[in-house]
Amino acid sequence: MIKACIVSIGNELLNGHTTDTNCSYICGHLLSIGVPVVGVYTVGDDIKQIVRALKRAAEDADIVIVTGGLGPTDDDITRQAFAELLGVKLQVKPALLKDIRKFFADRGLPMPEKNTIQACVPKGASPLENPFGTAPGIFAKMKKKLFFAMPGVPVEMKEMLEKSVLSRLAKKGTGGFTIVKKVRCFGTGESALAEKLGDIMTRGRNPLINITVSGGVITLHVVASAKTKKQAGQMAKKDVNHLRSLLGNLIFGVDDQTLPEVVGHWLTQHHKTITVAESCTGGLLTKLITDVPGASEYFTRGWITYSNQAKTELLGVPKQLIEKHGAVSEQVASAMAMAARQKAKSDFAIAITGIAGPAGGSKQKPVGLVYISVCNGDDCQTKKCLFSYTRDLIRTRAALTALNMLRLSFDLSA
Numbered sequence: 001m002i003k004a005c006i007v008s009i010g011n012e013l014l015n016g017h018t019t020d021t022n023c024s025y026i027c028g029h030l031l032s033i034g035v036p037v038v039g040v041y042t043v044g045d046d047i048k049q050i051v052r053a054l055k056r057a058a059e060d061a062d063i064v065i066v067t068g069g070l071g072p073t074d075d076d077i078t079r080q081a082f083a084e085l086l087g088v089k090l091q092v093k094p095a096l097l098k099d100i101r102k103f104f105a106d107r108g109l110p111m112p113e114k115n116t117i118q119a120c121v122p123k124g125a126s127p128l129e130n131p132f133g134t135a136p137g138i139f140a141k142m143k144k145k146l147f148f149a150m151p152g153v154p155v156e157m158k159e160m161l162e163k164s165v166l167s168r169l170a171k172k173g174t175g176g177f178t179i180v181k182k183v184r185c186f187g188t189g190e191s192a193l194a195e196k197l198g199d200i201m202t203r204g205r206n207p208l209i210n211i212t213v214s215g216g217v218i219t220l221h222v223v224a225s226a227k228t229k230k231q232a233g234q235m236a237k238k239d240v241n242h243l244r245s246l247l248g249n250l251i252f253g254v255d256d257q258t259l260p261e262v263v264g265h266w267l268t269q270h271h272k273t274i275t276v277a278e279s280c281t282g283g284l285l286t287k288l289i290t291d292v293p294g295a296s297e298y299f300t301r302g303w304i305t306y307s308n309q310a311k312t313e314l315l316g317v318p319k320q321l322i323e324k325h326g327a328v329s330e331q332v333a334s335a336m337a338m339a340a341r342q343k344a345k346s347d348f349a350i351a352i353t354g355i356a357g358p359a360g361g362s363k364q365k366p367v368g369l370v371y372i373s374v375c376n377g378d379d380c381q382t383k384k385c386l387f388s389y390t391r392d393l394i395r396t397r398a399a400l401t402a403l404n405m406l407r408l409s410f411d412l413s414a
Contacts, residue, residue, distance in 0.1 A: 002169075004030050005039040005057035009050055009068035009078055010152055013042050022067045022157050029161060031223065033170050034178045035063065045069065050081035058145045063169065065161075068152030070135040072114040078149050079120055082138055085147075088123040092116070096127055100134045128164040132156045137164060179232040183220040183243050184253040186404045193218055196246055200239075207239045215396045217259070252407060259403040260288045266410055267298035267348075274406070275344035276302040277315055277336040279327065280354040280370060285399040301344050305336065315339040326365065328353050333371035334380045341375045348409075349375040350402045356391045370398045374405045381409065 006026055012018040020042065027037045039060045041053040050069070057064045069078030083090050097119035104111040118135050121127050128137030128148070133156045138149040148165050150157045185193060190213050194201060201209045207224035220243060224235035244251055253262045267274055276285050286302045289295055303314050308327050311317040317335045325331040333351050341349035354370030361367035366386070373382040385401060387394040 002035050003038045003061040004035050004063040005061040007053045007066045008042045011044045014044050031178050045075040047077050047081045051085050054085050063146045066149040070151045083122040086122050090120040091123050092119050103134050177229040177232045178225045179236045181222040181236040181240050182255050185218040185250045187250050207235050260292050263403050263407050264292040272347040273298050274348045275340050275346040277340040277351040278304050280356045281352050281395050281399050284395050330371050330382045333373040334382050337373035337375035356394045368394050372402045374409050
């Protein structure tokens with residue numbers, strides 16, 4: 001089986017200023033065409049280190065994928081490292097230089113001379129088109145090994161990977177096909193979900209099921225390998241259906257669907273509207289909802305009532321109710337949701353009030369205590385939650401839990 005290694009280049013990846021999201025993206029897409037990644041190297045902006053990493057990667061794999069270091073500045077030295085690895089000189093490609101000049105001209109800007117280096121490619125190598133930037137990629141062969149260099153900018157890398165790299169690798173044939181399907185879950189913990197799955201997660205099984213967690217969202221990766229794409233697809237589909245039978249409404253979507261997208265799709269399909277009243281989440285729930293294109297079809301307005309005064313003045317929550325039960329209480333959450341729905345004349349309303357920390361908690365009401373209320377007509381369902389860890393995670397979990405409560409409140413048979 002053909003194998004790959006990834007080399008990520010840039011001092012910013014080593015000093016903690018930048019997270020290497022490109023690596024996981026490349027790994028997933030290579031696996032989808034049956035090319036497993038067997039090693040990952042991260043190196044700084046040093047030619048000797050880069051060349052050493054390229055040689056080590058080529059010893060472990062048939063394909064070496066490189067990201068970063070293709071910019072126009074002095075610390076962008078990937079093309080120079082490629083030339084040293086291949087034992088050749090850089091050559092200016094007139095067609096590339098023309099394209100780069102046009103890129104700037106189309107934006108009404110003169111091309112800085114430093115960008116000329118981006119038109120240089122090691123002798124014998126081929127450029128890879130970059131429609132979103134001025135840094136062409138590089139494709140080279142050495143002793144039956146394939147080398148691909150792509151920009152570190154994610155949007156440029158993704159386009160180049162999908163249009164120029166994967167197409168070349170697919171033509172080579174990998175001796176098999178791998179299909180990866182994702183099943184997205186919310187509403188339980190990782191260990192509790194794993195118990196429900198039983199021995200389906202046994203290592204060495206085909207399809208293999210991996211599990212990742214982020215912000216409370218649990219993603220099950222169903223990795224099916226077979227001689228043909230059709231066989232792999234059928235195996236993955238069978239396991240996805242089996243997971244649905246095991247997990248029921250813990251599953252909210254598949255592949256890259258998000259909770260806001262799933263909720264928004266249902267609201268759009270059923271011509272329903274939603275409003276929100278937020279306290280401790282400070283607008284995060286509104287952001288998640290409106291991140292979805294077309295959200296204006298179902299989201300019309302919301303309130304961020306961070307203070308007690310705002311809850312009373314903007315929503316009409318009785319001052320006496322807050323004094324009696326406290327702003328973080330089931331009663332106030334319910335009152336916020338009902339008032340928001342009535343004021344917005346919406347079909348649904350969500351209210352969140354809680355203590356995100358790190359200060360402000362007490363023995364009776366600790367940091368992480370959040371009340372979430374979902375209102376549908378005169379019916380309000382309010383849930384008491386106790387989230388842990390950091391302020392950001394508490395707020396994220398609260399917003400996602402609110403959306404999940406809304407999802408579960410839908411009449412899915414409608």
